[in-house]
Amino acid sequence: MQLFGIHTRLIEPKDNLVDVILDGLRRQKISMEDRDVLVIASKAVAVVQGRLVRLSSIEPSERAKKIAEKCNLEPSFVEVVLREAEEVYGGVSRALLALKNNVLIANAGVDHKNAPRGYAVLWPEKPHESAGKIRNEILEKTGKHVGVLIIDSRVTPLRMGTTGVAIGIAGFDPVRDCRSDKDLYGNSLLITRQALADDLASAAHLIMGEANELIPAVLVKNVPVNFSEEIDLDSAIISAKECLFMSCITQNRVFLADVYE
Amino acid sequence: MQLFGIHTRLIEPKDNLVDVILDGLRRQKISMEDRDVLVIASKAVAVVQGRLVRLSSIEPSERAKKIAEKCNLEPSFVEVVLREAEEVYGGVSRALLALKNNVLIANAGVDHKNAPRGYAVLWPEKPHESAGKIRNEILEKTGKHVGVLIIDSRVTPLRMGTTGVAIGIAGFDPVRDCRSDKDLYGNSLLITRQALADDLASAAHLIMGEANELIPAVLVKNVPVNFSEEIDLDSAIISAKECLFMSCITQNRVFLADVYE
Structure with missing residues (x-):
């Protein structure tokens, strides 16, 4: 898995976010491919939505x-x-x-x-729908089928500092259900699921930072998730x-x- | 940032974990360099410790x-x-x-x-010390100064499924303190810190999986953390x-x- 921080200028309310991100990718000579995941900071989405x-x-x-x-x-x-x-x-x-x-x-x-x-x-308006719209806009403008993940920062119990959290998801399953899998010793897993979207949110959060980095998006390649048009958003909660x-x-x-x- | 899953055979109590991991890297032709971070599943560490x-x-x-x-x-x-x-x-x-x-x-x-x-x-015995020992053993065997992170899975409030959590850390600061930084608009950040070790734990957890993947370790390159011999472990809690x-x-x-x- 490879993560590329996408550097942009400051996102402003009148911006088209997809255009700014695609421009950033072009300037950094990073190509977007089918089955990449584009992770976007919730704040960037919120700002262009006038929130x-x-x-x-x-x-x-x-x-x-x-x-x-x-x-x-x-x-x-x-x-x-x-x-x-x-x-x-x-x-x-x-x-x-x-x-x-x-x-x-x-x-x-x-x-x-x-x-x-x-x-x-x-927060962005209807984050999952917002992610879906961004995904469609990318498909129209580039012809590429990517996953889109809108993330924010969260704190977790008894830990100092923030990690990433997935708040809007489109194009890939947010959770891997391991309940039919076997463990290393051949025993069936009873309850285990893996919160892939949150894991990926944290991976991208590491690259984005929390201050004035001007990295509102991260392109991630070779993400071990299941890409799909029809995903079950309720599976993540x-x-x-x-x-x-x-x-x-x-x-x-x-x-x-x-x-x- | 690039993450490489290290495939191994099943780890057993009598194994030398560092040797198994270095052997996996050699077979996959991945070189370990200064300032890489080696992320290891807590279970692999616990098993070789007889826990x-x-x-x-x-x-x-x-x-x-x-x-x-x-x-x-x-x-x-x-x-x-x-x-x-x-x-x-x-x-x-x-x-x-x-x-x-x-x-x-x-x-x-x-x-x-x-x-x-x-x-x-x-859990491994004294996870931070265990991470330090693994780091020293890698330095002795390869001459490389790497960060070592021992991780487990955790659940977080109201989310279905597990993400990664850092339980043992050596060679890099677990938290970035952003309190002296400026945000995008030049305002000082008041309370923000970033839980880099947990973000990285989740990134690696995505690659390791939860079932019989036999990927007990992940090598991560170009990690945006501060490498240091002397780290403040209390800063993470x-x-x-x-x-x-x-x-x-x-x-x-x-x-x-x-x-x-």
Whole structure:
């Protein structure tokens, strides 16, 4: 497997993202082939979709103000997070643990970082559909059938720092189901599945970085995934009841009760 | 960045792991260079360290028997998990959420999968030290200064399937601290760090697979990490108090109380 960071200029709201990426590939003399996977930073997709919120335009609720004080965040930023989130479970300094599009993610994907000053960037609209549209646009413009993966950064339990997480997937199966496979000793695997899209998100995240690298996309060749037009997006998520972590996560009643006082 | 899966025969307790891996590289005509990172599956390290437990030799406690019934696991397997774990927070069918070596990991790293029938494999002894020893052995045998990363599989909240997780690290900084960096718009990053070792673990996990692939190691070239003899292993972990997830995870009192009845 080979990963190539695609260097571009700063992506702006009026840009055509596919054109900017294809231009970057041409300048770096990297050819795109069938069965490559193009990994794109969620922020780049969000920016060209105009998913920017000017924080000074937001009127924070009382709830947002109280959470903001507890978590050392701006009230208007918290208000945007509360509007974007499907659930908020609790928080620490500078981050709320939120559910958004079936993903457990800090601040519901809302971010100041790499946003114009005074703005927050939201997650792309319908990330899986967005990935599909980008895939189709690439097919039209290049004739190549590629996989497309939109990724963001996430934190994971007890680990310092962020890794990649897959939020929009098109053209390849996000999960390898190993339940019919044999292990090294010929025993059948009972429950094992492999989160290939998240593994790939992390691989690309390593190349993209978190700061001003200007690498909003990574082209990956020889990815050991199953390419397919029709993929099962639900296979990548697990219900709260089956989830090893959610079975121990309860909404932080102390935290929320305080806020509702 | 390029990743090369190293195919080997089945690793056995009497093997010298470094020799098996170097032999695999030679047969595949892949050269190891300074500043490559060798990623190794924890199970391969554990097997050559003799970290196998014959489950029929284990006498399960009453607590283990009750948890086993709740979680659809063998009592002797649960007993081994309870002995290995520093904490157990709760569980779902076939998995307990446990703390081991500062990592939140299913079943405290104990696994039936890819273990000889009737045995469970534990995590390697002192994984960071084990990585350091492998690094030194490679330096002695090849003259090359490489990074070494021992990885396992983990599940993450609300996601179906496993990704890679770094459990033993030698020769490169596990985390990039971006707090002095500027973002795309020249704003300083306040809290961002990047979990490079975990990102790389996932990249390699994609290549290794979960079943009978016989790829216990992956050689990675052009990894964007900082190579160093003296690394800060504590930089890769976060305290429970600061952790976004742990702040919402409480030991599952219902689950444990029942068991203690």
